[in-house]
Amino acid sequence: EPALIFDLGGKFDKSFNEAAHNGASRWAEETGGTYREIEMQSEAQREQALRRFAEAGSNPIITMGFGMADPLAAVAADYPDTTFVVVDVTWLDAPNLRQVGFAEHEGSYLVGMMAAMASKTGTVGFIGGMDVPLIRHFGCGYAQGAKAVNPDINVVANMTGTTPAAWNDPVKGSELTKAQISQGADVVYAAAGGTGVGVLQTAADEGILSIGVDSNQNHLHPGKVLTSMLKRVDVAVYEAMKAGEDVETGVFVMGLSEDGVGYAMDENNAPLVSDDMKAAVDKARQDIIDGNVSVVSYYENDSCPALQF
Amino acid sequence: MEFFVTLIQVLDSTVRLATPLLLACLAGLYSERAGIFDIGLEGKMLMAAFFSAAIAAVTGSVWLGLLAGIGASLVLSALHGLASITFRGNQLISGVAINFLASGMTVLIAQSWFQQGGRTPSLFGGGRFEPINFPFAEALEGVPFIGPIYSELLSGHSILVYVAFLFVPLTWWILFRTRFGLRLRAVGENPAAVDTAGVSVVGLRFAAVAICGILCGIAGAYLATALQAGFVKEMTAGRGFIALAALIFAKWRPWHAMWACLLFGLLQAIALRFQNIDLGGVVIPVQVMDALPYILTVVILAGFVGKAIPPRAGGEPYVKER
Amino acid sequence: MTVPAIELKGISKAFGPVQANKDISISVAPGTIHGIIGENGAGKSTLMSILYGFYKADKGEIWINGSKTDIPDSQAAIASGIGMVFQHFKLVENFSVLENIVLGAEDGGLLAPSLAKARKELKELEEEYELFVDPDKRIDEIGVGMQQRVEILKALYRKAEILILDEPTGVLTPAEADQLFRILDRLRSEGKTIIVITHKLREIMENTDTVSVMRRGEMTATVKTAETNPQELAELMVGRKVLLQVDKVPAQPGKPVLEIEKLSVTDSAGVERVKGIDLTVRAGEIVGIAGVAGNGQSELLEVLGGMRPGQGSIRLNGEPLPLHGPGSDGQARRAQHIAHVPEDRQREGLIMDFYAWENVAFGYHRDPAYKRGLFMDNAALRADTEAKIEKFDVRPPNGWLTAKSFSGGNQQKIVVAREIERNPDLLLVGQPTRGVDIGAIEFIHKQIVALRDQGKAILLVSVELEEIFSLSDRIAVMFDGHIMGERLPAETDEKELGLLMAGVAGEAA
Amino acid sequence: MEKMPKWADVVLIPIISLLLATILSAIVILAIGENPVEAVNLMVTGALGSTYGWGYTLYYATNFIFTGLAVAVAFHARLFNIGGEGQAMLGGLGVAIVCLSVPWPHWTIALLAACAASMIFGAAWAAIPAYLQAKRGSHIVITTIMFNFIAAAFLNYMLVNVMRPQGSQDPATARFPEAVHLPTFQSMFSSAENIVFRGAPANISFFVAILACIVVWALIWRTRLGYEIRAYGHSETGAVYAGISPVRITIIAMLISGALAGMMAINNVMGEAERLVLNSTEGAGFIGIAVALMGRSHPFGVFLAAILFGFLYQGGAELALWTSIPRELIVVIQALVILFTGALDNMVRMPLEKIFLSFRKGAE
Numbered sequence A: 001e002p003a004l005i006f007d008l009g010g011k012f013d014k015s016f017n018e019a020a021h022n023g024a025s026r027w028a029e030e031t032g033g034t035y036r037e038i039e040m041q042s043e044a045q046r047e048q049a050l051r052r053f054a055e056a057g058s059n060p061i062i063t064m065g066f067g068m069a070d071p072l073a074a075v076a077a078d079y080p081d082t083t084f085v086v087v088d089v090t091w092l093d094a095p096n097l098r099q100v101g102f103a104e105h106e107g108s109y110l111v112g113m114m115a116a117m118a119s120k121t122g123t124v125g126f127i128g129g130m131d132v133p134l135i136r137h138f139g140c141g142y143a144q145g146a147k148a149v150n151p152d153i154n155v156v157a158n159m160t161g162t163t164p165a166a167w168n169d170p171v172k173g174s175e176l177t178k179a180q181i182s183q184g185a186d187v188v189y190a191a192a193g194g195t196g197v198g199v200l201q202t203a204a205d206e207g208i209l210s211i212g213v214d215s216n217q218n219h220l221h222p223g224k225v226l227t228s229m230l231k232r233v234d235v236a237v238y239e240a241m242k243a244g245e246d247v248e249t250g251v252f253v254m255g256l257s258e259d260g261v262g263y264a265m266d267e268n269n270a271p272l273v274s275d276d277m278k279a280a281v282d283k284a285r286q287d288i289i290d291g292n293v294s295v296v297s298y299y300e301n302d303s304c305p306a307l308q309f
Numbered sequence B: 001m002e003f004f005v006t007l008i009q010v011l012d013s014t015v016r017l018a019t020p021l022l023l024a025c026l027a028g029l030y031s032e033r034a035g036i037f038d039i040g041l042e043g044k045m046l047m048a049a050f051f052s053a054a055i056a057a058v059t060g061s062v063w064l065g066l067l068a069g070i071g072a073s074l075v076l077s078a079l080h081g082l083a084s085i086t087f088r089g090n091q092l093i094s095g096v097a098i099n100f101l102a103s104g105m106t107v108l109i110a111q112s113w114f115q116q117g118g119r120t121p122s123l124f125g126g127g128r129f130e131p132i133n134f135p136f137a138e139a140l141e142g143v144p145f146i147g148p149i150y151s152e153l154l155s156g157h158s159i160l161v162y163v164a165f166l167f168v169p170l171t172w173w174i175l176f177r178t179r180f181g182l183r184l185r186a187v188g189e190n191p192a193a194v195d196t197a198g199v200s201v202v203g204l205r206f207a208a209v210a211i212c213g214i215l216c217g218i219a220g221a222y223l224a225t226a227l228q229a230g231f232v233k234e235m236t237a238g239r240g241f242i243a244l245a246a247l248i249f250a251k252w253r254p255w256h257a258m259w260a261c262l263l264f265g266l267l268q269a270i271a272l273r274f275q276n277i278d279l280g281g282v283v284i285p286v287q288v289m290d291a292l293p294y295i296l297t298v299v300i301l302a303g304f305v306g307k308a309i310p311p312r313a314g315g316e317p318y319v320k321e322r
Numbered sequence C: 001m002t003v004p005a006i007e008l009k010g011i012s013k014a015f016g017p018v019q020a021n022k023d024i025s026i027s028v029a030p031g032t033i034h035g036i037i038g039e040n041g042a043g044k045s046t047l048m049s050i051l052y053g054f055y056k057a058d059k060g061e062i063w064i065n066g067s068k069t070d071i072p073d074s075q076a077a078i079a080s081g082i083g084m085v086f087q088h089f090k091l092v093e094n095f096s097v098l099e100n101i102v103l104g105a106e107d108g109g110l111l112a113p114s115l116a117k118a119r120k121e122l123k124e125l126e127e128e129y130e131l132f133v134d135p136d137k138r139i140d141e142i143g144v145g146m147q148q149r150v151e152i153l154k155a156l157y158r159k160a161e162i163l164i165l166d167e168p169t170g171v172l173t174p175a176e177a178d179q180l181f182r183i184l185d186r187l188r189s190e191g192k193t194i195i196v197i198t199h200k201l202r203e204i205m206e207n208t209d210t211v212s213v214m215r216r217g218e219m220t221a222t223v224k225t226a227e228t229n230p231q232e233l234a235e236l237m238v239g240r241k242v243l244l245q246v247d248k249v250p251a252q253p254g255k256p257v258l259e260i261e262k263l264s265v266t267d268s269a270g271v272e273r274v275k276g277i278d279l280t281v282r283a284g285e286i287v288g289i290a291g292v293a294g295n296g297q298s299e300l301l302e303v304l305g306g307m308r309p310g311q312g313s314i315r316l317n318g319e320p321l322p323l324h325g326p327g328s329d330g331q332a333r334r335a336q337h338i339a340h341v342p343e344d345r346q347r348e349g350l351i352m353d354f355y356a357w358e359n360v361a362f363g364y365h366r367d368p369a370y371k372r373g374l375f376m377d378n379a380a381l382r383a384d385t386e387a388k389i390e391k392f393d394v395r396p397p398n399g400w401l402t403a404k405s406f407s408g409g410n411q412q413k414i415v416v417a418r419e420i421e422r423n424p425d426l427l428l429v430g431q432p433t434r435g436v437d438i439g440a441i442e443f444i445h446k447q448i449v450a451l452r453d454q455g456k457a458i459l460l461v462s463v464e465l466e467e468i469f470s471l472s473d474r475i476a477v478m479f480d481g482h483i484m485g486e487r488l489p490a491e492t493d494e495k496e497l498g499l500l501m502a503g504v505a506g507e508a509a
Numbered sequence D: 001m002e003k004m005p006k007w008a009d010v011v012l013i014p015i016i017s018l019l020l021a022t023i024l025s026a027i028v029i030l031a032i033g034e035n036p037v038e039a040v041n042l043m044v045t046g047a048l049g050s051t052y053g054w055g056y057t058l059y060y061a062t063n064f065i066f067t068g069l070a071v072a073v074a075f076h077a078r079l080f081n082i083g084g085e086g087q088a089m090l091g092g093l094g095v096a097i098v099c100l101s102v103p104w105p106h107w108t109i110a111l112l113a114a115c116a117a118s119m120i121f122g123a124a125w126a127a128i129p130a131y132l133q134a135k136r137g138s139h140i141v142i143t144t145i146m147f148n149f150i151a152a153a154f155l156n157y158m159l160v161n162v163m164r165p166q167g168s169q170d171p172a173t174a175r176f177p178e179a180v181h182l183p184t185f186q187s188m189f190s191s192a193e194n195i196v197f198r199g200a201p202a203n204i205s206f207f208v209a210i211l212a213c214i215v216v217w218a219l220i221w222r223t224r225l226g227y228e229i230r231a232y233g234h235s236e237t238g239a240v241y242a243g244i245s246p247v248r249i250t251i252i253a254m255l256i257s258g259a260l261a262g263m264m265a266i267n268n269v270m271g272e273a274e275r276l277v278l279n280s281t282e283g284a285g286f287i288g289i290a291v292a293l294m295g296r297s298h299p300f301g302v303f304l305a306a307i308l309f310g311f312l313y314q315g316g317a318e319l320a321l322w323t324s325i326p327r328e329l330i331v332v333i334q335a336l337v338i339l340f341t342g343a344l345d346n347m348v349r350m351p352l353e354k355i356f357l358s359f360r361k362g363a364e
């Protein structure tokens, strides 16, 4: 029986964790299987939860977020017969670990292009969650995409906080959005988990466009969300559950070519995205896959050519 | 000019953030003026936030939500009254219990009701308080200075913001110009005097605690249905305690309470809007800004702004027979 | 016969295990002044509070003007025309006089009209009864005598026909007391009925028409004042023959033990309570300080006992003692051989929830005799306690009872035993017999005199003039923080002291 | 005269209060559509049904003993220390600094140093509210709550900006070196063929906690300082009369209280996580209030109540793991316990006193 450990923010954050939840539910529906799950309430519980599930014989144990890296490093070796899966971690060294990363910068590049094309003011915003390299990685791809469309575009970027609480702070998301609007932004991209709910809400209230993240968030405010940067966490979880105990270990990075990231189109945002926009973005996607365009990764550079944090 | 725009934005946000503080602070004012200390403001607000959002989500009517929030807060008020007035228990301990009760119950009920990890569904349309735009707000927007002040800062808030600020003069009037106010103040100073004057101490105190509940209810509803669009767990985030500090800062006076809450609102607005603040080379880390309202509270309590003397009978149950 | 204004039938009231009133019946004729006397704790206040609806009786009936009346709360009492001035005033200190009078008797939801009307009526009442007060002063700005007027005006404003006064003269100077009784006389002549509780037999004899005596929760007698005398009343009160004087040999004062010079004390609110007094207490004498409560006597004792800081100088056996900072707290005073029987044994002298044996160390708990290694030597303490209980005849003789389970007199014995047995150079004593029965009073007085006879210095503070007269070898009178004069008991009388207590200066001592 | 025998006060009333809290909790569980009997079953097997469960129960209990003692000592001086949470956080900081900055040769020495550091840091965090209460009369309840928030912000700053290892995304310190890892129950009580407490975090700190109970008991009931603390707690005017300085006692009692709360860190930071993370206290500081109230501020009572809450905590975690009942159920139970044993104490006491009084009247 597999187990799934959500990160702080909870499985209904409409974003990262909810994607995992969706993947797991899909697996359960398709196979009729059951799985155990738990939402973290605080940092201190991570290790306990891992051990509890391992003791109870769950396999594989799928965990969400980079916060699990350190606990996994401590726990995995104690349970060599259990396979652990971790999303958003790619740097650990353990034989019974499947590490899944995503090329978020590539997906963010595409939605950055769309933001620039939809913007009338020449200013677009980025609101990150917790200020960590991962989120800068998102922002950096986004800024590059926007600048590719309009080299003069102004990208305003803010982070919500420095701790995991930043994943779940809609009030602050809302205030930051208002601040960015006053600086002229008319499209904002929220890469902030549950905080994004506040960003999208305020953008809709104030009549500007927003861009969701991780899950498809277009439906939250139909006609007000330009698109969502999809990060197929659901696929990663689904596949890990499907493979079961024999899930392959190692490091896996999913980019545009693997359909690990992308942008969301559905009836909710169809009126917002013109055929021209779509054509331009699809072309860029193909160029990236073909290697004609390269998006700089913040991870590899530790700095961003298009955006100052 | 850009500074002016930012200023208006920050002040606008100050008004929004000060509103729940002000409502809670006035709530505490009624209760403490009647001699019942209430550190359960936080819990009452939280409970109200949840029930207002839940009912608004289910019925689609924010007004029903508001009523539900007030009702939920009143239930906790009644509990506090029962413990501290009827059974003459320790008011601080009762407040602590109420805070825990709210913090646990909201998540528990939310989870069993909506299965969304302790939140309510997002509110939209009639489920939320919409901003009220003053007449000519749009037309005046372009006018320098006056325009932004009128149409950004004063206009465009939810009705509860205006209600909260109207409660300031109203509270002053009730307290100092009516019979009820005279008795309320007296019962917080010397309940035996009220009792021997032929007025029910228990009745007055329950009335004060009930008003406190109503105002906390509005504060909670404001958080969940006006400031935000739905309930998330622990969404009051210590506002009840800051309201108490504001109350002490204000020395239990309505107008001063308003200024104190605006000050705390301003601090929160600044902390929300700016990250690390660079003051000519010295960078103030964001954590300092986050902690500033709390630090300021301690400074105020330390009496650096003059000694605050609470209502004399505050915190003590009225005991006739030992 | 006329219908009684008040008739109480079979009133009983218990506070937990304490039976404060037992089956009490009493009847008061209209247009008379009725006195009630009794020792502390006899249940006088309780009975009157029941009549005023403050407490609810467990049993019994109340009849007003011939009809049975239910008085569940004070509102009902007020409606029946009863007004009460409590022993401890029930005023809101930071309200004005006018607000206090209006509170609970407003004429509608808004304050302004009520206050205007009250101001007008107050003026009329003031003139009618010569009860002058400034309606706009705050209660904490006026003196106790004035506060009492406010309480009386409160009752009159509510159209009281029956007025109860609980120990109204305890806080008054003799002159003020006289004025009060003149006012009561006038009220009586208007047909109002008045009940006065007091300890002072003289007041009863001079002012009342009838008098009731209470003892231990029971009503022992009701008699016409004209047909009784003080000795009889005292015996009814206590239940046996009373000895009103303490036997003692004349004092043999030795060298000065305590010398006080220009001592001033400011209380926590910043008010100066003791205003530069000089006083000397010699070995082998008892100096009594007389005065109406609240004239700085308490603060004087507290400074000497190390409970609050002061200014000026004090010397003990010639050695200067610090008045603030290190060396001025209670521990230091004990080390300096000053013992202190405090005015309020329950709030100060004892920890009511501690066992008797723990209380026997209270204040002396750092004494090396009670120490064993890192810990307290509880065995030594308990042995010491047994000895003291035996010597002072504390009842019940059980060190394992908490202080609150002893009666007032036995609590006081524990305190006195602890302090006297220390064999101090100077003993400070505040209100040693408040709330203590005659038997224990005699015992405690004897102990104090015995200490004097061993050549120790004793400073006594008491608001009971009788106690001052019977114990002191020299009397100093305090008024408003000053010592108004010193007298020898044999060369003065209550009248002269009363004038001094009222601040009317005699020749300097 | 006592209204009631002492045993009724220390045993009967807490038991009745607890019973009422239990009944209401059961109603709450029913109301959210779960079966209370099953829930209790799950909690009991999860928390007490195996050495593994006990390992967690006792681990949590260790935390609660420290915070419960902290609240209890302050209660004796009639101070309401709600700041256990913040003090424990700072204790964690002290432990982390000690464990990371010195190459300790052996865990025993490290444990002593960590105890000292956690006590000093915890006491320091209690010192300012204590001073303000003693000298300026600032209400300690509110200042300690504020200091909880400030502690969280301070820890946040330390972990994010100062102590986070290079390149780590997590706001947490590095792992402590192997040498300072404390022996767990697993390593202490397992034999080669029979492994007990496998994977459970209970560790040697539990015995330190028991030692702390004994020391606090001796301090409060056998020393002169304890005498003064109790005397001050019963009557401030009495303390002044006896020459016991209220300022001194307030500050000393709060320092001891803060030190005890801080000591919790040797269990959760040094013994369990072996690094310092955000929110490492997980609300144990607040549970200390319920524990002290339940335990009538007596170390032995605190010990029993801490075990009870350890059981609730572990049982609650099991519920969250295997059912859809959220962990917050424990917060509700905790609230009910505080409500009934603390605020509504008189609701149970007054009728009981009446009953005892009528018994006595009947006997006379």
Ligand SMILES: Nc1ncnc2c1ncn2[C@@H]1O[C@H](COP(=O)(O)OP(=O)(O)OP(=O)(O)O)[C@@H](O)[C@H]1O
Pocket: B320, B321, B322, C015, C016, C018, C019, C020, C038, C039, C040, C041, C042, C043, C044, C045, C046, C047, C087, C435
């Ligand atoms: N509110 C109360 N609760 C409990 N016991 C009380 C209360 N009031 C009075 N008592 C007790 O009832 C008894 C009678 O008290 P009461 O105050 O009526 O006496 P009193 O005759 O007025 O004495 P005093 O002369 O000291 O005023 C005393 O033993 C007292 O301790």
Ligand SMILES: Nc1ncnc2c1ncn2[C@@H]1O[C@H](COP(=O)(O)OP(=O)(O)OP(=O)(O)O)[C@@H](O)[C@H]1O
Pocket: B322, C016, C017, C018, C041, C404, C405, C406, C407, C408, C409, C410, C435, C436, C437, C440, D001
């Ligand atoms: N307020 C109170 N609460 C509890 N018990 C009380 C209270 N007042 C008095 N008692 C108890 O009632 C009993 C009688 O007390 P009281 O002070 O009236 O005694 P007493 O008859 O006046 O004796 P003594 O002559 O020694 O003063 C004592 O056992 C005392 O402990």
Ligand SMILES: [Mg+2]
Pocket: C044, C045, C046, C087, C166
């Ligand atoms: Mg009396």
Ligand SMILES: [Mg+2]
Pocket: C040, C041, C407, C408, C409, C435, C436, C437
């Ligand atoms: Mg007595």
